[in-house]
Amino acid sequence: MSSSTEGEEVDSDNMLYIFLGYGVALMGGLTAVLYYFFVYKNKKVVEKKRGEDTEIDETLATNSVGLEDVTYIASKLRPDSDQLDILLAVCSTPESINWSTKALANREKIVQARLEDDKKKAEDEKSAPKKASGELFNLDDDGWANEDEDDEDLDDEEKEKAKKAKETLEEKQKFGEELAKASGKVTIYLEGVDEGVVGQEWVEKALKKVGAWPLDDLRFLKDMTFEYKGKQVSAMDHPGLRRNLCFVAGRLNSLALNSHPELLDAASKQLIDPTYFKNAADFRQRCAMLLEASLRAAVGLRSYPLTKTIVEAVSIFKIGCTSCTPKDVEWFNAIMMKQYRVLPRLLIENTSIENAKHPEMATSDVLLISLDLTRLHAENFTRQKVAMLQKQGIPPQMALQQYREGWWYFVCAERLDGETPASAVEIKKEGILNQVEDADLKKFEKTKFEDRLLTAWPMIVANVAQKSGKVKIQFKAPSVPGKYKFNVAVKSQDFLGADQVFSVEADIVDSALLGDSRKAATAEIEGDDKADKDEGKKDN
Ligand SMILES: *[C@@H]1O[C@H](CO)[C@@H](O)[C@H](O)[C@H]1NC(C)=O
Ligand SMILES: *[C@@H]1O[C@H](CO)[C@@H](O)[C@H](O)[C@H]1NC(C)=O
Ligand SMILES: *[C@@H]1O[C@H](CO)[C@@H](O)[C@H](O)[C@H]1NC(C)=O
Numbered sequence: 001m002s003s004s005t006e007g008e009e010v011d012s013d014n015m016l017y018i019f020l021g022y023g024v025a026l027m028g029g030l031t032a033v034l035y036y037f038f039v040y041k042n043k044k045v046v047e048k049k050r051g052e053d054t055e056i057d058e059t060l061a062t063n064s065v066g067l068e069d070v071t072y073i074a075s076k077l078r079p080d081s082d083q084l085d086i087l088l089a090v091c092s093t094p095e096s097i098n099w100s101t102k103a104l105a106n107r108e109k110i111v112q113a114r115l116e117d118d119k120k121k122a123e124d125e126k127s128a129p130k131k132a133s134g135e136l137f138n139l140d141d142d143g144w145a146n147e148d149e150d151d152e153d154l155d156d157e158e159k160e161k162a163k164k165a166k167e168t169l170e171e172k173q174k175f176g177e178e179l180a181k182a183s184g185k186v187t188i189y190l191e192g193v194d195e196g197v198v199g200q201e202w203v204e205k206a207l208k209k210v211g212a213w214p215l216d217d218l219r220f221l222k223d224m225t226f227e228y229k230g231k232q233v234s235a236m237d238h239p240g241l242r243r244n245l246c247f248v249a250g251r252l253n254s255l256a257l258n259s260h261p262e263l264l265d266a267a268s269k270q271l272i273d274p275t276y277f278k279n280a281a282d283f284r285q286r287c288a289m290l291l292e293a294s295l296r297a298a299v300g301l302r303s304y305p306l307t308k309t310i311v312e313a314v315s316i317f318k319i320g321c322t323s324c325t326p327k328d329v330e331w332f333n334a335i336m337m338k339q340y341r342v343l344p345r346l347l348i349e350n351t352s353i354e355n356a357k358h359p360e361m362a363t364s365d366v367l368l369i370s371l372d373l374t375r376l377h378a379e380n381f382t383r384q385k386v387a388m389l390q391k392q393g394i395p396p397q398m399a400l401q402q403y404r405e406g407w408w409y410f411v412c413a414e415r416l417d418g419e420t421p422a423s424a425v426e427i428k429k430e431g432i433l434n435q436v437e438d439a440d441l442k443k444f445e446k447t448k449f450e451d452r453l454l455t456a457w458p459m460i461v462a463n464v465a466q467k468s469g470k471v472k473i474q475f476k477a478p479s480v481p482g483k484y485k486f487n488v489a490v491k492s493q494d495f496l497g498a499d500q501v502f503s504v505e506a507d508i509v510d511s512a513l514l515g516d517s518r519k520a521a522t523a524e525i526e527g528d529d530k531a532d533k534d535e536g537k538k539d540n
Contacts, residue, residue, distance in 0.1 A: 065289055066095055067432070067434060067435050068094055069093035069094060069096070070297050071437070072093045072094060073293070073294050073297060074437075075436070075437060075440045076089040076092075077089055077294070077298070078443050079444060079446075079447055082309060083309060083323060083324070084217070085219055086313040087252075087287070087313055087317060088218070088220070089220075090287055091245060091247065091248050091283075092221055092241055092244065093290065096290070097238065099286065100283070101228075101239070101240030103275075103282075104240055110275060111190055111193060114190060114193055115193070189271055190273055191273040194271070197266065198262065198272060199272075199277075200243060200246055200273075202263075203257065206256070206262070206263075207250065207253060210253060210256045218245075226241055244283065247279075247284075251317055255320060255321065284317075287317060288317075295307060295311070297432050297433060299453060299456045300433045301441070301444040302425050302426075302427050302452045303451065304410055304447075307408075307410060311408055311492075312324050315492065315493050319494075321496075324496050328496055329497035332495070332497060333496075340377065340381050342376070342377045343498070344375075344381070344492070344495045345375075345376045345498055346375060346376070346407070347374040347375075348371050348500065350370070350372040351488075351504050352369070352504060353367060353368070353369050353370075353506045354368055355368070358518065362508065362510065363508055363510055363511045364476055364511060365508075366475070366476060367475060367476070368474055369411065369473045370471070370472045371470070371473075371502075372470055373468055373469050374467060375467055378464070378465055382464050385403075385464060403463065403464040404460055405461040406459070406461075406492070406493040407459045407460075407461070407492055408456060408458055408493065409456070409471070409488055409490055410453060410455075410456050411453070411457070411486055411487070412450055412452060412454060413487070414449075415449065415478075416482070417482050419449075420484075424449065425478070427444055429441060450487075454475045454476065454486070455473065455474070457473045457475075473488065478508055481508050483506075484505065484508055487501060487502075488504070489501045
């Protein structure tokens with residue numbers, strides 16, 4: 001199928017390969033990619049070709065996001081939204097609020113069960129010997145350094161400690177929660193019930209001390225109301241939404257939080273409220289899913305500025321910093337140098353543009369931008385990661401299979417010999433945008449031609465040692481003939497300061513002026529495209 005032309009040159013002897021996220025041909029506009037994103041969400045193996053295994057990024061293999069949520073997000077975002085706008089939008093979708101409201105109701109049940117249990121125990125104690133409470137919820141580890149295992153790039157020793165603590169925590173908490181629900185007999189430590197336990201209240205207080213709480217800049221949420229128990233309340237007065245906002249603020253300020261002495265101290269005494277910290281981990285997963293849906297929506301809206309900002313929101317949310325200003329980049333670079341002795345960078349060479357099937361490039365043809373890629377950090381990343389894992393007694397081969405490094409290629413065009421109307425890159429109200437209000441689409445129709453996205457191409461590097469490869473980005477040529485400069489923005493969703501832009505130029509001729517043989521060939525390509533989609537349906 002034509003979607004396998006995104007040729008990675010594979011050094012299969014060494015099992016070194018770069019695979020391109022979804023292996024999708026973005027022909028006939030972006031419908032194909034939107035379709036694929038939807039259809040393949042729950043699939044691990046997308047396609048095999050030439051004997052190599054291509055698998056989907058596990059973190060992206062998540063449950064689907066409802067159209068209602070996507071529609072809400074589209075209504076809140078604009079081409080010039082910033083990273084915080086995006087995070088505020090994803091944490092306030094109807095389902096996000098519903099989810100956290102349910103989680104809070106569940107917590108209330110646990111609290112009630114616990115209080116009843118305490119009462120019963122107090123009565124039993126008069127007749128029976130004393131039993132230590134909380135023994136089933138026991139953190140064996142001595143440190144809770146970092147709430148996120150994704151933060152592997154931050155601090156190796158702390159990370160391993162935190163990971164172990166988190167695993168223990170999650171395991172015990174699941175077990176404890178179930179038992180608690182079933183019998184009301186197990187004690188888990190709860191903030192507000194047990195002395196000195198840290199949970200949401202503590203996090204809010206800690207955030208307040210560093211000036212990050214309450215969120216003083218609520219953007220569009222400031223003027224909105226939300227239903228809670230039959231009443232319309234403000235964002236901060238809705239307990240579920242407030243909790244999500246606290247998760248976001250906590251995430252963006254994780255540096256200040258995760259190494260907080262009080263948190264470390266509480267963790268060492270096993271005084272961590274699992275109803276908050278377990279939910280915080282779930283929330284991050286939900287956010288990852290919603291951010292991906294937002295990205296798909298922004299791609300459908302053809303907005304380069306918005307897609308670019310969403311990738312930035314993904315990276316700061318992953319890393320746990322508040323923005324990606326030069327100061328943040330400087331901070332991040334220092335961490336990278338300390339940890340890996342190198343900055344994560346791609347060297348892009350030998351860029352070119354061509355039509356894979358014909359010598360000339362004509363309007364609406366499928367074009368390919370090709371490049372040679374060198375991951376300058378491959379060697380040092382591999383060496384440092386292997387050393388780190390060995391130090392921790394973890395078999396590197398196994399652990400490194402989890403490695404994922406995501407990059408995006410965004411292609412826009414600039415007309416050099418005249419003007420191409422922005423409407424030539426059409427925004428279609430279909431797929432994920434099906435239910436988006438016309439007024440919300442209009443916000444994006446103002447986007448000028450140069451900012452309209454011709455394609456968004458994901459590349460996931462799954463082998464940390466992969467040094468080089470070839471990348472081919474497919475997209476549809478503009479529908480108006482002329483001389484064009486195609487600007488390709490390369491963005492990392494994992495690293496700060498690693499982005500770059502390159503351009504290639506091409507003369508696009510009018511396909512109407514080409515002969516009949518050429519027309520027949522074009523029809524054939526379109527046929528292939530359709531076959532791909534059909535195959536996608538079948539595979540699912
Ligand atoms: C969550 O959504 C479901 C279905 O839409 C609804 O029935 C339920 O009441 C909602 N729960 C909360 C806590 O808002
Ligand atoms: C990799 O690390 C070594 C030191 O361990 C350093 O000398 C070298 O410059 C680094 N490589 C790159 C590409 O920065
Ligand atoms: C770029 O192209 C030249 C000439 O074909 C080739 O020698 C070189 O290896 C290529 N660069 C990369 C990084 O593959």
